[in-house]
Each structure stands twice: as structure tokens, then as C-alpha cells.
Amino acid sequence: MTANSASAGHDDHAPLISSRFVYLLTAAVVGLAALTATISVAGRWYGENLALAGHTTSAEPTDIFIGQDHLRLASNVIRFEQQRVTGRAERVDLYLTWPGRQGYTDETRALFNDVNQPQSLLFLDISQSTMSRDMSGRIEPIYQHLFSGTILPGPAGLVRHEMKQNSGYGQEVFFTANRDGDTPYAVRCMMPAAPGLSTSADCQRDIHIGRDLVVLYRFSSQLLPQWQAIDTAVVTFLNNRLIP
Numbered sequence: 001m002t003a004n005s006a007s008a009g010h011d012d013h014a015p016l017i018s019s020r021f022v023y024l025l026t027a028a029v030v031g032l033a034a035l036t037a038t039i040s041v042a043g044r045w046y047g048e049n050l051a052l053a054g055h056t057t058s059a060e061p062t063d064i065f066i067g068q069d070h071l072r073l074a075s076n077v078i079r080f081e082q083q084r085v086t087g088r089a090e091r092v093d094l095y096l097t098w099p100g101r102q103g104y105t106d107e108t109r110a111l112f113n114d115v116n117q118p119q120s121l122l123f124l125d126i127s128q129s130t131m132s133r134d135m136s137g138r139i140e141p142i143y144q145h146l147f148s149g150t151i152l153p154g155p156a157g158l159v160r161h162e163m164k165q166n167s168g169y170g171q172e173v174f175f176t177a178n179r180d181g182d183t184p185y186a187v188r189c190m191m192p193a194a195p196g197l198s199t200s201a202d203c204q205r206d207i208h209i210g211r212d213l214v215v216l217y218r219f220s221s222q223l224l225p226q227w228q229a230i231d232t233a234v235v236t237f238l239n240n241r242l243i244p
Contacts (some may be wrong), residue, residue, distance in 0.1 A: 054081050055104040055112060064092045064241075067128035069210040070243040076103030079123070091127035098122050098223065099231070101237055118200040118220040124234065129214040135206045136183040143174060143186065155225040158185075175203075175224065185231065188223055198222050205231070209238050 060073040063086045071092070075084045079093040097108050097120060102113050133141070146167040152160040158175040169188070177185040183233040189203040202221035206214055217234050 001071070002009075022081050055109075056081070056084065057105050059103070062086055064089050065092065066126065067212045069213050071126070071210075071238070071241050073241055074103055076105065091125060094124040094126065096122045096237070098219070099226075099233070101233060118198050118202075119221075119222040121200050122230065122234070123200060123218045124238075125216040125218075126213055126238075127216075129208060129212050131214070134208045134214065135186045135188075139176060139186050140183055147174065156226065156227060156229065175227075177227070185226065185227065187224075189224070191221055195222060207231070207235065209235065210242050 013070065019208040039070075056075050058074055061072050062075050062078060062084050064071045064083075065074060065088045073092070073094070077094050078084045079094060079095045083089065083092050095104075095112070096102065097111050100108070101122075102108050111117060114120070115244050131138075146164055146169065147161040148164045149163040152162075154160040154175045157206050161174040163172060163174065169176075172188050172190050175185075175189065179185055187203050187205040192198045192202060198220045200220050201218040203217045203224065204216060206216045210213055215234065215238060219230060223230060
């Protein structure tokens with residue numbers, strides 16, 4: 001047998017896939033599997049944290065001291081993560097479901113993340129008062145001089161006031177209502193051109209609570225028919241969280 005024949009015979013019986021290739025292929029498959037698992041875990045972690053987007057489901061109490069007032073609030077009603085710290089603060093921003101007045105939970109998650117349901121949330125900004133009168137108290141000395149004189153009926157007993165062109169309020173309107181044994185109700189709104197264009201901040205009203213706090217709360221114009229219930233609910237919710 002010639003050398004060439006021997007060589008050819010050896011090649012005919014050599015394995016088509018070498019053991020080294022099998023080892024490299026196995027290592028590659030294992031590595032790819034590990035990478036896939038890592039991406040899956042990381043993706044799930046990122047997805048969960050993206051879904052929270054600064055929210056928290058924790059109901060851990062947070063003690064906020066603003067001026068002379070002490071508020072004890074569940075962490076999941078505090079809107080911004082950096083404010084969920086016990087101690088002194090200049091302000092605290094809250095959000096609540098309506099009408100449930102709940103914070104962010106697994107059950108209410110959809111309400112906080114769906115911009116198409118602006119009527120589902122109330123937003124409250126709490127700070128130390130810098131004015132002696134709240135919005136209701138400013139009607140007579142300030143706002144009534146800026147009303148254009150055009151008066152229209154509003155929802156649920158409200159009266160709508162258009163503003164003078166030079167009032168500085170642009171396209172905003174005011175709604176007022178008399179209340180037996182209390183100061184008149186007042187709220188200012190930027191009314192959407194159509195109900196579908198409403199936002200959760202169409203209307204805003206400020207009130208005084210506690211020793212020296214002002215609360216600016218905002219809500220959708222779709223909720224104007226519920227103005228009395230909302231005002232009572234906001235006052236009750238906060239008064240129940242003031243620590244003497």
C-alpha cells in the first residue's frame with residue numbers, strides 16, 4: 001500500500017466532527033443559554049421597575065413636617081420618591097384615586113398609568129401657607145373684579161364666570177357656588193375643547209388646613225359635578241393624617 005493510499009484510508013475513517021469542535025459548540029450553547037437567562041432576569045427586573053416608574057406599593061408611614069404641621073402619610077400616596085423620607089420638608093406632593101382615595105397599589109396600578117382615565121386621580125400639593133386667604137377667601141377682594149360679567153350656569157349648582165381679557169388668566173374660567181354656613185366655593189379651570197381632551201389637571205383649587213398649610217388640589221373637569229364630594233373628601237383625608 002502506498003503512502004497516499006494509507007493517508008486516504010486514514011481520512012476516510014476520521015470523524016466528521018472533531019471532539020474539539022464539539023467542545024467549542026457545547027461551550028457556545030451553554031454560554032448562549034446563560035446569556036439568555038441573564039437577559040430574561042434583567043429584563044424582568046427592568047420591566048417591573050419601569051412599570052413602577054417611581055411609584056411604590058409600600059404603605060409604610062412617612063412623617064412629614066412642614067412649618068408648624070405634622071402629617072403622617074402612607075408612602076404610596078406620596079407622588080415623588082425623594083419626598084418619601086421622614087423629616088422636615090418645604091412641600092409634599094400626593095396623588096389619590098377617585099373616588100376611593102387610595103394610593104398606588106397592585107390593584108390601582110392601571111388607574112395611575114392610564115392617561116385616558118384622568119377622572120380617576122386627584123393630585124394634591126401641600127406646602128406652608130404664604131397667603132392669609134385661600135381661593136374661597138379671595139373671591140370678593142380679588143377675583144370678582146376680574147370677572148367679565150358673563151355668567152353661565154355650571155354643573156351641580158356651580159356658576160361659571162368668564163374672565164376679563166386683561167385679567168392675566170388667559171382662557172381660564174372660574175366656577176363658584178354659595179355654601180350654607182361656609183365661605184363660597186371657588187375653583188379655576190382650563191376647560192378642554194372636548195371631554196376627550198380632558199386632563200387630570202384641568203381644574204385647581206387651594207384650601208387651608210391644619211395650623212399653617214395650604215393645599216392646592218387638581219382634578220379633571222369631568223369631575224366638576226362632584227365638586228362638593230371632592231372638597232369634603234380632600235379636607236377629611238388630610239385632617240385624618242394631621243398629628244396634633
